[in-house]
Amino acid sequence: MAAAAKACSPLLIRSKTAQKSLPSAAKTVTSKKGTTSSVKLLTRVEQFRLLSKAEKAGLLSAAEKSGLSLSTIERLGLLSKAEELGVLSAATNPGTPSALLNLSLFLLVLGPAFVFLVPEDYPWEIGLQVVVAAISIVGVSVTFAASNLVSTLQKS
Numbered sequence: 729m730a731a732a733a734k735a736c737s738p739l740l741i742r743s744k745t746a747q748k749s750l751p752s753a754a755k756t757v758t759s760k761k762g763t764t765s766s767v768k769l770l771t772r773v774e775q776f777r778l779l780s781k782a783e784k785a786g787l788l789s790a791a792e793k794s795g796l797s798l799s800t801i802e803r804l805g806l807l808s809k810a811e812e813l814g815v816l817s818a819a820t821n822p823g824t825p826s827a828l829l830n831l832s833l834f835l836l837v838l839g840p841a842f843v844f845l846v847p848e849d850y851p852w853e854i855g856l857q858v859v860v861a862a863i864s865i866v867g868v869s870v871t872f873a874a875s876n877l878v879s880t881l882q883k884s
Contacts, residue, residue: 772881819878828875832868839864 773779782788791797801807810816818824839861848854 772883776880819881822882825875825879825882828871828878832871832875835864835867835871839868 842860842864843857846853846857846860848857
């Protein structure tokens with residue numbers, strides 16, 4: 729009787745559409761602290777259709793025009809270098825988005841602090857202020873965007 733009342737409950741809403749499940753491309757990562765987490769990085773890349781968006785934006789042709797073709801990447805060993813540096817493990821590490829956000833906040837403070845603290849007695853000091861402020865602005869933008877991207881890709 730309780731099952732019949734539960735099935736007819738006005739608050740129970742059942743979806744009529746079929747749930748499309750993506751194939752699992754989960755990678756279990758053990759961090760240096762010994763914690764384990766399952767991150768579906770490749771599934772998220774597929775869900776956001778990042779490869780299709782890169783194709784439509786013409787990123788590969790732009791990279792090739794600037795001299796960075798797939799054969800160049802292979803010849804320079806960039807993929808093995810990225811593997812050595814732990815780029816994929818960093819992308820799957822749950823602490824990466826917060827580390828990137830912290831770096832972004834540090835750079836956000838660094839630019840104005842440097843301009844405030846460095847005197848303006850000589851032209852080279854003003855030039856140095858401009859260079860550090862510009863690097864700070866670009867660094868904040870890149871690290872904040874990377875933090876957002878990695879965080880979005882790691883959500884399961």
